[in-house]
Amino acid sequence: MKAHMVKALNMALYQEMERDESIVVLGEDVGVNGGVFRVTEGLYEKFGRRRVMDTPLSEAGIIGFSIGMATTGLRPIAEIQFQGFDYNAYHHIQQHASKIRNRTRGMMHCPMIVRLPYSGGIRALEHHSDSLETIYIHLPGIIVVCPSSPYEAKGLLAACARAEDPVMFFEPKRLYRAFKEEVPEERYEIELGKANVVKKGGDVTLISWGAMTYLCKMAVEELEKKGIDVEHIDLRTLHPCDWETVVQSVKKTGRCVVVHEAVKTLGFGAEIATRIMEKAFYYLEAPIKRVTAWDINIPLPALEDYYFPDKERIIKGVEEVMKEG
Amino acid sequence: MKKRVFEGGVDYVQILDKDGKVDEELEPKIAGDTLKKMYYHMVLQRKWDRKNMALQRTGRIFTYAPCEGQEGVQIGAMMATEAQDWIFPTYRESYLYHLRGVPLWKINLTWRGMEDGLKLDPKLRMWPAAIPIGTQLPYGAGAGYTIKMRGEKAAVLVFGGDGATSEGEFHDALNFSGVFETPCVFLISNNGWAISTPRKIQTKAETIAQKALAYGFQGLQVDGNDILAVYKYVKEALERARSGKGPFLIEAITYRMGPHTTADDPKRYRSEEEVAYWRERDPIERFKKYLYRKNLLNEEEEKKIEEETQKIVEEEVKKMEEFKPDPKDIFKYQYGGKFALTKNLEEQMKECFGE
Numbered sequence: 125m126k127a128h129m130v131k132a133l134n135m136a137l138y139q140e141m142e143r144d145e146s147i148v149v150l151g152e153d154v155g156v157n158g159g160v161f162r163v164t165e166g167l168y169e170k171f172g173r174r175r176v177m178d179t180p181l182s183e184a185g186i187i188g189f190s191i192g193m194a195t196t197g198l199r200p201i202a203e204i205q206f207q208g209f210d211y212n213a214y215h216h217i218q219q220h221a222s223k224i225r226n227r228t229r230g231m232m233h234c235p236m237i238v239r240l241p242y243s244g245g246i247r248a249l250e251h252h253s254d255s256l257e258t259i260y261i262h263l264p265g266i267i268v269v270c271p272s273s274p275y276e277a278k279g280l281l282a283a284c285a286r287a288e289d290p291v292m293f294f295e296p297k298r299l300y301r302a303f304k305e306e307v308p309e310e311r312y313e314i315e316l317g318k319a320n321v322v323k324k325g326g327d328v329t330l331i332s333w334g335a336m337t338y339l340c341k342m343a344v345e346e347l348e349k350k351g352i353d354v355e356h357i358d359l360r361t362l363h364p365c366d367w368e369t370v371v372q373s374v375k376k377t378g379r380c381v382v383v384h385e386a387v388k389t390l391g392f393g394a395e396i397a398t399r400i401m402e403k404a405f406y407y408l409e410a411p412i413k414r415v416t417a418w419d420i421n422i423p424l425p426a427l428e429d430y431y432f433p434d435k436e437r438i439i440k441g442v443e444e445v446m447k448e449g
Numbered sequence: 450m451k452k453r454v455f456e457g458g459v460d461y462v463q464i465l466d467k468d469g470k471v472d473e474e475l476e477p478k479i480a481g482d483t484l485k486k487m488y489y490h491m492v493l494q495r496k497w498d499r500k501n502m503a504l505q506r507t508g509r510i511f512t513y514a515p516c517e518g519q520e521g522v523q524i525g526a527m528m529a530t531e532a533q534d535w536i537f538p539t540y541r542e543s544y545l546y547h548l549r550g551v552p553l554w555k556i557n558l559t560w561r562g563m564e565d566g567l568k569l570d571p572k573l574r575m576w577p578a579a580i581p582i583g584t585q586l587p588y589g590a591g592a593g594y595t596i597k598m599r600g601e602k603a604a605v606l607v608f609g610g611d612g613a614t615s616e617g618e619f620h621d622a623l624n625f626s627g628v629f630e631t632p633c634v635f636l637i638s639n640n641g642w643a644i645s646t647p648r649k650i651q652t653k654a655e656t657i658a659q660k661a662l663a664y665g666f667q668g669l670q671v672d673g674n675d676i677l678a679v680y681k682y683v684k685e686a687l688e689r690a691r692s693g694k695g696p697f698l699i700e701a702i703t704y705r706m707g708p709h710t711t712a713d714d715p716k717r718y719r720s721e722e723e724v725a726y727w728r729e730r731d732p733i734e735r736f737k738k739y740l741y742r743k744n745l746l747n748e749e750e751e752k753k754i755e756e757e758t759q760k761i762v763e764e765e766v767k768k769m770e771e772f773k774p775d776p777k778d779i780f781k782y783q784y785g786g787k788f789a790l791t792k793n794l795e796e797q798m799k800e801c802f803g804e
């Protein structure tokens with residue numbers, strides 16, 4: 125069926141909850157209201173309030189409670205209403221969710237998913253638009269996933285529902301209803317830890333995830349018309365990252381552009397560039413280029429468009445890298 | 450119009466006073482064997498505790514958080530649990546793993562700096578001790594939800610200190626537990642201090658127990674150095690919880706006789722008089738008097754337990770020292786499943802071990 129990302133995520137949640145009785149969905153307004161973005165719509169009616177819990181308004185409470193559930197036999201899928209509000213819960217992820225397996229030398233683990241509607245582009249109020257994937261990628265023991273389309277969202281969420289470790293599931297909220305695509309109704313999984321080569325090409329490697337993949341796809345089409353043959357990689361799982369696919373591609377093309385919505389300084393692009401330097405330096409024909417948000421606090425909606433990379437900046441970035449060497 | 454919309458109060462209970470005199474009306478009926486087991490564990494715990502302080506001084510363990518003075522709360526509460534109950538201890542309750550069969554030498558591996566000390570079968574239903582203050586509280590609440598979802602006849606005993614009640618987690622745990630009616634007993638060992646910070650700086654409230662009322666359930670204050678009171682009321686609260694009546698908060702008034710950890714010097718912040726006052730209220734001494742009076746203990750038996758426990762402690766130290774951790778383990782348990790040892794980690798492991 126044709127579905128936008130909200131519907132795809134909703135279908136995944138529905139199917140996973142049917143498949144596995146230990147899954148409990150919880151968060152602020154996820155029950156009766158179906159979530160402020162409607163991702164959990166209909167689950168409350170189908171599975172009841174014991175499995176679809178409207179919680180007190182506390183991010184730390186939601187994640188703390190979830191860790192207790194996850195380490196004793198349930199599989200919570202928690203929603204943080206906006207990623208910009210997850211800092212109160214971060215210590216639970218950092219101190220326990222990420223460490224419990226190692227602390228107990230594999231005897232206990234914490235299979236939970238934290239869904240994080242993230243980044244901007246939806247004209248939201250202050251504090252609603254951050255892209256802080258890096259703070260989770262910095263944690264050993266955590267899986268970080270970021271879908272870029274409805275099809276990807278459904279398959280990745282299904283895979284995460286069977287993962288053995290805590291997953292931070294970044295949902296690019298500007299893609300929630302941006303477009304529809306064909307999404308199978310039956311259950312399928314997209315393998316975690318495996319990047320997607322969106323388009324093969326020989327001239328330059330373009331790396332992105334989430335909403336930026338959507339923009340990059342449009343940029344790639346235009347670049348093709350200009351005669352630039354881009355290899356476009358959608359990382360999908362940011363942590364642990366599929367470095368093999370990245371490195372192999374850059375060895376082939378000799379050029380690389382990384383695009384992300386997070387600020388430049390210590391954004392994931394910094395790590396990607398360094399890995400390429402370590403593994404493929406002698407294959408490079410031009411410096412690696414990062415097309416990112418600026419190193420500033422994200423502006424309010426009226427000026428937000430200055431902040432995020434857009435199609436034009438991506439095209440310009442690729443053209444710059446093509447001119448070098 | 451004006452009307453009173455909330456009434457509440459908090460009781461304090463002591464069954465065994467500092468001289469071992471028992472309040473016969475409140476005295477719980479406990480089997481002689483159970484009482485003897487309580488005594489045995491308190492004695493062994495203290496021996497082990499003092500030994501650990503010495504082990505740290507000689508560099509054989511790297512740090513330690515002593516529990517001398519708090520044996521009454523810890524043993525009393527733990528013995529009130531049943532095997533199907535989940536336990537969420539803090540660093541100060543590390544002895545309690547022993548009550549579910551973990552040998553002392555293994556518990557000590559953690560204090561010796563090895564994760565293997567927490568390599569515990571989840572069937573024991575004991576979470577690894579929480580080091581970040583208060584974090585275990587909401588996890589205990591969540592574990593209660595698991596029990597509820599599965600329809601198990603079990604409860605959760607969550608430990609915490611007086612300092613932990615200031616953390617946001619205390620609020621989250623009690624709030625979530627109240628709202629979702631999870632079968633949890635939150636047991637706060639109010640030992641008067643959080644490192645150098647006195648209890649009065651943690652809260653303006655008269656008691657910690659009263660905080661339960663704000664979350665829609667009951668709280669009780671007990672003399673934490675009175676093992677009979679701890680055992681009786683923790684047991685009651687756990688039974689309530691198991692039968693679906695929701696959470697309960699118990700504040701046990703006790704005292705940490707030793708330093709906060711081996712790195713602490715309590716002389717900097719508390720008086721000798723205060724310590725002496727609490728020495729007179731020792732949980733083991735008064736319980737011993739009670740047992741003598743009940744003819745459950747005599748000098749000969751007391752001596753036998755002394756010797757036996759001393760011997761155990763020495764033997765356990767030997768076993769602890771014999772254990773060698775596998776250095777490669779530091780890489781092996783970051784993830785499970787397909788990420789168990791990623792290519793990235795495998796490369797780093799090889800680099801680390803020079804292969």
Ligand SMILES: Cc1ncc(C[n+]2csc(CCOP(=O)(O)OP(=O)(O)O)c2C)c(N)n1
Binds near residue numbers: 580
């Ligand atoms: C979140 C956090 N902050 C600070 C510390 C450092 N710290 C360790 S123990 C402690 C005092 C805890 O006091 P309390 O909760 O009363 O427990 P007690 O040590 O008295 O058993 C502090 C501040 C910590 N471990 N975790």
Ligand SMILES: [Mg+2]
Binds near residue numbers: 611612638639641642
């Ligand atoms: Mg204290």
